[in-house]
Amino acid sequence: MESVTKRYADGTVAVDRLSLEIPDRAITVLVGPSGCGKTTTLRMINRMVEPSEGTILLDGEDLQQQPVTTLRRSMGYVIQNAGLFQHRTILDNIATVPRMTGWGKQKSRERAAELMERVGLDSSLGKRYPYQLSGGQQQRVGVARALAADPPVLLMDEPFSAVDPVVRKGLQDELLRIQDELGKTIVFVTHDIDEAIKLGTMVAVMRTGGHLAQFAPPAELLSDPADAFVEDFLGADRGIRGLSFFPSTGLELATGPVVRVDATAEQLTAPGAPYLLVTDADDRPLGWAEPRELRAGEITADALLPYGRPFVAGTDSLRAALDCAVLSPTGWAVAVDAEGRVTGVASQATIGEAIRAAHGTGSTAGTRAGERTGDAAADGPADVTKVAP
């Protein structure tokens, strides 16, 4: 494991007596407002900035004892706007570090082509130059370039800040997917708390002046902010957002108010619910209706109320379920299985009960429902160290 303690002073103090233990093979996010020293902290890890006090240990060895170029080549670095070499082709950009470390030209190019595929870039782009790519594609090249020499550590400095939100979401999902495959030790700097919560196994919230405000898994951050600064930084709806970390597995689903489109008059009246969810013969949802408006054998999809966006029971989080219920015209959320077949419905009250139950146990913190099951996240929280103020 990595044990990092850093001090930095440059007239003004950029990072003040910061101690962090960054878990191996997981994503640690440094997040905070401008000028909180997060980028400085990151750059001390590959010694682009030298700490003025304190030591940084990597696998128990002091970084200061290692030759700086060797150190840097063992750490991938991804920067805002990608920072590609505009005078080199995409393939040559990605092959930079392998070439420098003495791989042959052919081998480096093969490796680069392999990485383009890994980050989701079409191999036909390899011969192009950076200006011919969109911002999102350039950023993918930046990630591929950082991974080229297969470094154990990846440093990412606001890599997705300069692309539009849709592309950013794609890049974030891609990063999580790549991380599932490769299991790198990633240190990720951002000013976007939502990005931090989405990506981080551990999140370090920093405040102006280079102080660490809190270091915790994202679920704990949302449920239990250390102080007013962290709470304020998290924003208004941290309760709702925290629900992302509770799976909808335990949610009690009602099947009574679900009827097929070819239901008999008896089936339509039996449930006694204020609304019925009508499905087609394959159990796929069609829409809601009041029982008295339905006539057996004459149900048409056009006459039904829209059912909104269903959630996948067990896979999606309670947040998705609640969102579904809030958006539903009837106040009931529609649960489906992976194939889109209705497995039941849940009222806002039922979801509320499930939320209270989940808060009571709290055992799900650390894994995010609907994503990243079975990754290295499980060992992350065990290594959390709180920080001396």
Add this chain to the structure above:
Amino acid sequence: MNGFFDIPSDLDNTYFGLIGLHLREALLPVLVGLLAALPVAQLCVRFRWLYPPVLGVTTVFYAVPSLAVFVVLIDYTGQTELTVMIPLAVYSLVVLVPAIVDGVRSVPEETLAASTAMGFGPVRRYLQVQLPIAVPAILAGLRVAVSASISLVSVGALIGNQGALGNLLADAQKYGRPELAVNSVLTTAVLAVLCDALLVLVRNLLTPWMPRGGGGRRPKQAAERPEPQEAATR
């Protein structure tokens, strides 16, 4: 025009000989200027405080009329080609230093940080990243320096027929043959245009990575994903 290419014998040269001489007197100084400008510019990039004074001093050099420089230099280097070429080299230097400095400085901060983070040392970074990216700016400076140098060589006619094609101007007056003056002006202009075109060609060969207007190339932000409003209008 009779006698257009009939070069007076006092020049002791043919038409094409004059062209060769003219090119040598114009281009050698640019080359020397470029070789001198590279380290000077690198110092100015490295030590930012150095750039304003260097720029000030070189600009003063540029303001000194070449004729005045000739007069001073004749005492040392005589009525030779060298006397013509020294000020031309200085003028090239003056044009090229800012071009190189601006070019090297135009390398984005992210690109520099990324190269440092990948383990580039300062020398490798300069040769493999900063200088290549500065090529368009350097070539732009070279175009100005070469054109200026080609036209300025003619002034050498005033110091013992060292002006190559410029000597034709003097002879036109001396022998009352205006066609020689026309010849001089036209040939000099054509040389300048050809050299400029050559430099543009060189730049295009060196920088396939530059976005260029027109042509069948993809625009800068072209991506697989159509823009939302674009998609909506389809």
